[in-house]
Amino acid sequence: MAHSINSKTAREKLEPRREPYWSRIQTGLFIGYRKAEQGQGTWIGRRRDEDGKQVYRALGTFSDYDAAVKAANEWANAIEAGVSSKGLTVKQACEHYVKHLAMHKGSASEKDAEGRFKRLVYAAKIGKIDLARLRTSDVKSWLGAQIEQDEADAEDEEDLRRAKDSANRNLASLKAALNLALRDRLVATDAGWKTVSKFGDVGRRRTAFLPADQRKALVAACPVDLRYLVKAMLLTGARPGELARANVEHVDEDQGTLELDGKTGHRVVTLSSAASAFFAALVKDKDAGTPVLSTEFGQRWNKDSWKKPFKTAAAAANLPAAVVMYALRHTAISEMIANGMDSFIVAKLAGTSTAMIDKHYGHLRHDKTRAKLDAVAML
Known part of the structure; x- marks a missing residue:
């Protein structure tokens, strides 16, 4: 039995279940809505690949049907353009970059990048994020956390300058890894990190003054x-x-x-x-x-x-x-x-x-x- 998921009213009448309710967008491309017991439901994309296998993609939560359809189309279009259909985390993108450095730059560059990623990415929250869903706020929070820790340890302006300078280098390594993933068509867009800027003046900051x-x-x-x-x-x-x-x-x-x-x-x-x-x-x-x-x-x-x-x-x-x-x-x-x-x-x-x-x-x-x-x- 077919169920409509095009409107909020229709979705509210659905019974909660694990199997999504599907709607056809175009030939070979479907969008599904998974009704939750409580809270907001989630959307899933489904398409048939070149080998005839069904490929699924979790799209996230959207307040309306059109927004979910747009996300499904972007996913399908990215695959058509050659972007990998497999979800890639930030950690995996960094590991991909480290292998690239080993092949093209040498062991020194490889060890430097891998050391940064082991300290700051692999076990961190940002490392687990799907690269296609990485947001600017995620990268900014990651960058800011480095400074917050160093600020607590700082004894003078030079400590703070070095902390920001170090954070800038860490950001450069992360963006290099993410940009390589974009060039290698492992992700469709760099919107999640492109606009994140380094600290412009690493020798000056506003410090709390106590009256x-x-x-x-x-x-x-x-x-x-x-x-x-x-x-x-x-x-x-x-x-x-x-x-x-x-x-x-x-x-x-x-x-x-x-x-x-x-x-x-x-x-x-x-x-x-x-x-x-x-x-x-x-x-x-x-x-x-x-x-x-x-x-x-x-x-x-x-x-x-x-x-x-x-x-x-x-x-x-x-x-x-x-x-x-x-x-x-x-x-x-x-x-x-x-x-x-x-x-x-x-x-x-x-x-x-x-x-x-x-x-x-x-x-x-x-x-x-x-x-x-x-x-x-x-x-």
């Missing part, structure tokens, strides 16, 4: 050991890793200074009166070789030990999701510049270059200068 009320809320939400580390970052603008490596012997209470070792080498930073008192209290009665800052278990801090507690504290303080550990350094440097400190001095204190300070915080210096100019009556 005074948010800083106080964060400090209050931190457990005692993390609270000291957070305060140390806000009082110095130093990287968390530099502070974690500092020992009691590196605090000079007489001079009001702190010695730090980081990615830019050794430096001695001047502490404010508040910071000097803070560090003096931290090192009181401690041995010279012990860490200035440590976890509740007496261990030296590292990114693995501060990441989760910081995230929990930030959430408890109702801070924006963009707030990560690096936001404290960014906030401290922003406040120094906004309060009129010379960029050369700030760069020395923070262990960075004046060029980096001017690039990321120059707008704050301009605002301060503008305020001073506005106070001058020229005319």
